[in-house]
Amino acid sequence: MNNKKLFLIYFIFLFFFPTKVNSSCNFRTADYINDLKIPKEIKEIKITIPKSKTYIQNSLKILLSEGYNIDPKLRKKYKANITVNYPFGECQYKAKVWQNGDHKDHIKWRSSYPLTSLNVKLDEGNILNAVKFKLLIPETRNGMNEILGTLIAKDLGFIAPETFETIVNINGNKSLMIFQEDSRKELLERNFKREGPIFEGDESILWGNYKDQKNLTFEELALTRLINWKWFLRGESSRLISINAFKEMQKSYLPYQQRGGNVVTPNFRKNNYFSDYYFLMAIMNGAHGLRPHNRKFYFNALENNFEPIYYDGDLKLKKKLNLSDGWVNYQNAFNKDYYFPYINNLESLKYNKRLIQDFESRVINFDDNKKSFLNDSLDNVTNNAKILASHLEELGLKNNKTWGFKDSRAMYAKKNKKRELNQKLISSYKLLNNGIEIKLDNNEKEILDFQEFGKLISTNIYKNERYIFIPLDEFSEKNNDITNIKSNILDGEIIHDNYINFEIDEENKFIKIKQTNSTGWILFNNVKLDDWEIYFEGNENEIDQMNLQAQRFNKYGITGCMNFLNSKFTNTKLKMNNGGCEDSVNIINSKGDIESIFIKDAFQDALDLDFSDLRISNIKIDNAGNDCFDVSGGKYSLDRGLFFNCGDKGLSIGENSEFSSEKILVDKSYIGFSVKDFSVANLDTLSINSNQICIESKQKKQEFGGARVSIKNLNCDKFINAIDKNSIININKYEL
Numbered sequence: 001m002n003n004k005k006l007f008l009i010y011f012i013f014l015f016f017f018p019t020k021v022n023s024s025c026n027f028r029t030a031d032y033i034n035d036l037k038i039p040k041e042i043k044e045i046k047i048t049i050p051k052s053k054t055y056i057q058n059s060l061k062i063l064l065s066e067g068y069n070i071d072p073k074l075r076k077k078y079k080a081n082i083t084v085n086y087p088f089g090e091c092q093y094k095a096k097v098w099q100n101g102d103h104k105d106h107i108k109w110r111s112s113y114p115l116t117s118l119n120v121k122l123d124e125g126n127i128l129n130a131v132k133f134k135l136l137i138p139e140t141r142n143g144m145n146e147i148l149g150t151l152i153a154k155d156l157g158f159i160a161p162e163t164f165e166t167i168v169n170i171n172g173n174k175s176l177m178i179f180q181e182d183s184r185k186e187l188l189e190r191n192f193k194r195e196g197p198i199f200e201g202d203e204s205i206l207w208g209n210y211k212d213q214k215n216l217t218f219e220e221l222a223l224t225r226l227i228n229w230k231w232f233l234r235g236e237s238s239r240l241i242s243i244n245a246f247k248e249m250q251k252s253y254l255p256y257q258q259r260g261g262n263v264v265t266p267n268f269r270k271n272n273y274f275s276d277y278y279f280l281m282a283i284m285n286g287a288h289g290l291r292p293h294n295r296k297f298y299f300n301a302l303e304n305n306f307e308p309i310y311y312d313g314d315l316k317l318k319k320k321l322n323l324s325d326g327w328v329n330y331q332n333a334f335n336k337d338y339y340f341p342y343i344n345n346l347e348s349l350k351y352n353k354r355l356i357q358d359f360e361s362r363v364i365n366f367d368d369n370k371k372s373f374l375n376d377s378l379d380n381v382t383n384n385a386k387i388l389a390s391h392l393e394e395l396g397l398k399n400n401k402t403w404g405f406k407d408s409r410a411m412y413a414k415k416n417k418k419r420e421l422n423q424k425l426i427s428s429y430k431l432l433n434n435g436i437e438i439k440l441d442n443n444e445k446e447i448l449d450f451q452e453f454g455k456l457i458s459t460n461i462y463k464n465e466r467y468i469f470i471p472l473d474e475f476s477e478k479n480n481d482i483t484n485i486k487s488n489i490l491d492g493e494i495i496h497d498n499y500i501n502f503e504i505d506e507e508n509k510f511i512k513i514k515q516t517n518s519t520g521w522i523l524f525n526n527v528k529l530d531d532w533e534i535y536f537e538g539n540e541n542e543i544d545q546m547n548l549q550a551q552r553f554n555k556y557g558i559t560g561c562m563n564f565l566n567s568k569f570t571n572t573k574l575k576m577n578n579g580g581c582e583d584s585v586n587i588i589n590s591k592g593d594i595e596s597i598f599i600k601d602a603f604q605d606a607l608d609l610d611f612s613d614l615r616i617s618n619i620k621i622d623n624a625g626n627d628c629f630d631v632s633g634g635k636y637s638l639d640r641g642l643f644f645n646c647g648d649k650g651l652s653i654g655e656n657s658e659f660s661s662e663k664i665l666v667d668k669s670y671i672g673f674s675v676k677d678f679s680v681a682n683l684d685t686l687s688i689n690s691n692q693i694c695i696e697s698k699q700k701k702q703e704f705g706g707a708r709v710s711i712k713n714l715n716c717d718k719f720i721n722a723i724d725k726n727s728i729i730n731i732n733k734y735e736l
Contacts, residue, residue: 024125027089029705029726030697033678035088036705039128039164039179040361045135046083046169047097047118054078055171059099059107059114068103069207069215075099082120084127093125102207105140113173119182126703128162129190129656129678130181135168138178144373145315146178147362149284152381153310155355156342158277159191159298160310164362176364183227183296183309186703189633189655192589192611194557196301197242198227198309199249201293202460205421221416221423222293223253223468229458233450235551239431245299246457248306250470253292254412255403263332264292266306272341277308278333279340283321283384286313301557302565302588303525317377321384323391330388336397339389346385350378409470413441416468423466428473438467482556492527492567496520499539515539515561518580518603521554523563529592530570536562536585538578540601552582560586560608568592569614577601583608584624590614597621605630606646612636619643627652628669631659644668649696650688653679656704665689671696672716675727677704687715694720697727 035041049055055078062074077098084091097118100106106117117136127133147163154160161181168177181187185195202225205218224246226232232242252266265274281290288294289312296309349355359374360366416423430437435449448456456462457469485494489506496502499520502513513522513536520539538561553559560583562576569592576584576599584602589611596618599606606624609631619641621628628646632655641664643650650666653659654676663685666672672688674696675681688694694716697707706726714731723729 024093025089025091025726027086028728029678029699030708030728032086032088033680033705033708035086036678037128038361039162039166040364041086042084042127042166043087044083044085044167044169044174045127045179046085047095047120047171048081048083049078049097049171050081051078052171056114059116062099062104062107063109063114070099070101070104070106080120082122082125091125094123096121096123100134100136101140102203106137108137110175111173113171115170115173115175117177118170122702124702126186126705127179128181129186129703130162131186131703132182132184134178134180134182135166136178136180138165138176141178141180141312142315143178144363144370145317145377146180146313148317148359148374148377149286149313149315150180150310151355151358151362152284152346152349152378153280154191155349155352156280156345158280158310159187159193159307161187162190165364167364183311185228185231187309188298192633193298193300193307194302194588194610195228195231196557197231197245197299199224199246199297199299200227200311201225201253201291201295203293204460205466206293218419218421219293221412221419221421223460223470224249224297225460226454226457227296229454232454232457237551237553237555237557239450240555241299241301241557242457243429245301245306246469247471247473249297250468251405251408254405254408254470264295266297272335272338273305274308275334275338276340276342279385279388280342281313283381283388284313285316285319285321285384287325289313289315301553301555302523304556318373318380320380321387323387330392330395331397334392334397338392338397340385343382343385343389346378346382349382350375406472409472412470421466423460423468426467426469426471428471429469438469487527490524490527490529490532493525494522494527495525496522509533511535513537513562515578515580519554521558521561521563521581523558523565524567525565527564527567528570529567529572531572533573534562534575536574536576536579538576538580538584538601540578558586559583562586564588564590566590569594571595574598576606579603579606583630586610587612587614593617599624599628602626602628609634609636621646628666630654631657633657635659637661638664641665646670649674650691652676653681653707654700655679661686666691671722673709675707675709676700677707680708681710683709683711685713685715686711689717691716692720693722695729696722697729698722698724699726 058074058076062070065071075098077096080095080097082093082095097120100117100119108115117140120133122131150160150163163180166179168175183198188195202222205222207215226246231238248266252264294312296311298307298309300307363370413425425441426438427441428439435447436453437445437447439445456467460466460468482495482497487494497520499515499517500522504511509532511534515538518539561579561581562585564587567590572594574597579602583605584599586608591613594616599621602624604626606621606628610633612634615637617639621643623645625647627649628643629651631653635658638661643666646669649671650669650673652674657679659681661683666688668690671693672691676698677700697709699706708728710730712732721729
């Protein structure tokens, strides 16, 4: 069978037998990419639980049980059918639902039927890119306060979940509820972050149903846990990142009861990020969200920093700040000379059209009352910020005391013994080829496989007993195998490993980089590259074939040989030869104009662009082991591009990207032009030669939908195109 027939069969299979991730919608998702991003377009979420009788009986057991807490044993999972109604059609998904919340404020009896806050996990499809989310009784989050508060936090640069009002119909019973996505990969990507470890306070021993104690009896012994433990299992790099981040989280939780005021600051000595978050939560009256067991954290491996994730603040945006509230301990939350850098941002929020539009699109019936709530809340939060800033100035803050880890751990061990909680403390560990050896405080040793250890740091349970991972090794903030250089010339920093040499010619604005090992990498962070030219010469004599089996990123979260993060380009030129990394050039969360990019002989992907807004005049890429050009999660414009000998795709446009180009030539690749997952591509002229598939347009991942391609002039020697049922390919205004 010749290749043309083979790929015609592939196309027919893809079209008539779509993959599992394709949603069961009665419309083509690529026709409504923008609408499917707007919360207000959801008219109703209908949940049908087939085992309705059993579900009601379980709800009654929760309501009739003693005390205020919800017994975890009653959070039973039920299969459900989800129907999402839009003005233009509906989508139907299989899902699982179960009771949400620690306390009984998350369940009510209304009109002979239970109204419950629910956790929802979609087996297929997504709602606004979320595949796991909560549907909350509004009073449990103070209604509109939660919606506006998340928008304020996100506007100021903090990670915050998608949150909005919607009508929910559970087995025929309608109610207004709050939709809020869970802390998962989709949340990170929505906030322009790469997937990485997510942590939260461990609540499993806090409530009265644990050992029949009063609520919060064991609070000072509750540390943290890893939420996304399956990410830990993906490979050596994710294991190293997760373990090191977990140790630092445990270290930061240990002394919080000594500091007081709910202060948990894993980056405390590095920057003011968590002080800024503490300040914001204070002025929004979000004390509940600062309780250690309510805290969530993301570890950003690229920046070697933790970042707070907003969660469950129980916000009261219209309430004046009370400086005498007992939960506050400003003396420990802020260092000397601290100032909140977002005062001006807060004052301008009231006039921020985008914020107002975002709020309007997330509430039902944006009437005068809700408009008044919006304006009054923004005014009050701004006034609270001024009150707190003035108070901190009057306090005369001192530099914060740093609590010793070993002393804090010793105190923890003493309290653990005194409370007879019988937790086994892990004092050290050793990484093995197929698992991890742990050593306890009593010198006992055990060997766990990676899955067992991943579950341990997620649940603090192993063999039905509590194990707490707080090894005694020193927590060094220095990495001996990398170098950080503050660059006044570039107004940022340059970070590289020991396999990189480079020279900077300030007068001619030229940087020459030489790789001494194929794994060597360099990262330009927060730099401004005005009229600079950068040349990277890889180690052509030593391409590490082990990279074929390794994870895409290394233990620092780096994927590229030459990397740019949070940077600004103006008339910049980049040139790369013999890139031996997963990406030869990787640009992340950056903006600006690039004059030219030339890449030759890339080991895997040649050019990878993530979460960026870039205009590029010229690209030429010759010979890549995988994709020549790969973009995701951003806006990209290319004037002219030449792509030769691409092992997989000439161009890959994915994960909610917008791409436009004037003229592109792709010669010799497997797939010439691929557009996926809610991405939109508009091209003037595209020429493709000697490829197996000319154009591909499809949904690949569950959290997205179909893609849309529009090309005015297409020249392709094969004319074999792959389109799934949710996607579009339009050539010269004619749809294929």
